[in-house]
Amino acid sequence: NAGVTQTPKFQVLKTGQSMTLQCAQDMNHEYMSWYRQDPGMGLRLIHYSVGAGITDQGEVPNGYNVSRSTTEDFPLRLLSAAPSQTSVYFCASSPRQKAAFFGQGTRLTVV
Amino acid sequence: DAKTTQPTSMDCAEGRAANLPCNHSTISGNEYVYWYRQIHSQGPQYIIHGLKNNETNEMASLIITEDRKSSTLILPHATLRDTAVYYCIVRVPNRSSNTGKLIFGQGTTLQVKP
Numbered sequence: 017n018a019g020v021t022q023t024p025k026f027q028v029l030k031t032g033q034s035m036t037l038q039c040a041q042d043m044n045h046e047y048m049s050w051y052r053q054d055p056g057m058g059l060r061l062i063h064y065s066v067g068a069g070i071t072d073q074g075e076v077p078n079g080y081n082v083s084r085s086t087t088e089d090f091p092l093r094l095l096s097a098a099p100s101q102t103s104v105y106f107c108a109s110s111p112r113q114k115a116a117f118f119g120q121g122t123r124l125t126v127v
Numbered sequence: 128d129a130k131t132t133q134p135t136s137m138d139c140a141e142g143r144a145a146n147l148p149c150n151h152s153t154i155s156g157n158e159y160v161y162w163y164r165q166i167h168s169q170g171p172q173y174i175i176h177g178l179k180n181n182e183t184n185e186m187a188s189l190i191i192t193e194d195r196k197s198s199t200l201i202l203p204h205a206t207l208r209d210t211a212v213y214y215c216i217v218r219v220p221n222r223s224s225n226t227g228k229l230i231f232g233q234g235t236t237l238q239v240k241p
Contacts, residue, residue, distance in 0.1 A: 047228075058232055059231040104168060115176065116171075116229060
């Protein structure tokens, strides 16, 4: 039981490049979500999913896409990276009505 | 989800109890209070949650006022490893429309000192 696994742990992108941040959980949790955390700030919700095939926008969705084809995986896609997307990204999962488990984060730098 | 207000920072002596307050004056009757902490930019860690009764687990105690407009997280014997940012969040876990999303505020930075 690995919990919530995020890959990669670190990434440097050039402006305009695209990439996908991976998030996988092996706890059969219904709910998954993506947050970003900028220096000295709290976490802000990007996108979330209540189950396979169902996604919705959070507080700061612009510039990001998600899909949920399986219960286990919830990838976050940056379509055209911008310096403003430099941040630490956290993925979380939870069973219905229970506390969330977070991954260890992906530290992304866009130059 | 109701908004929460927490002090920006607090200090606590090692071995003493750390009492972290949270105001949630607009909380609804069916909203729970959750506490998470984040140690040095790691992923947030769940601590405890409650509705109206006081709760205790192996990590902490949660005291919720009778009117539910505020709560206090208590770490009974703080250690240096408890130095972290503590987030108080209120949300509804038992509604069919619950999405499992959490709305984080700025949190309280707790510094435990030797």
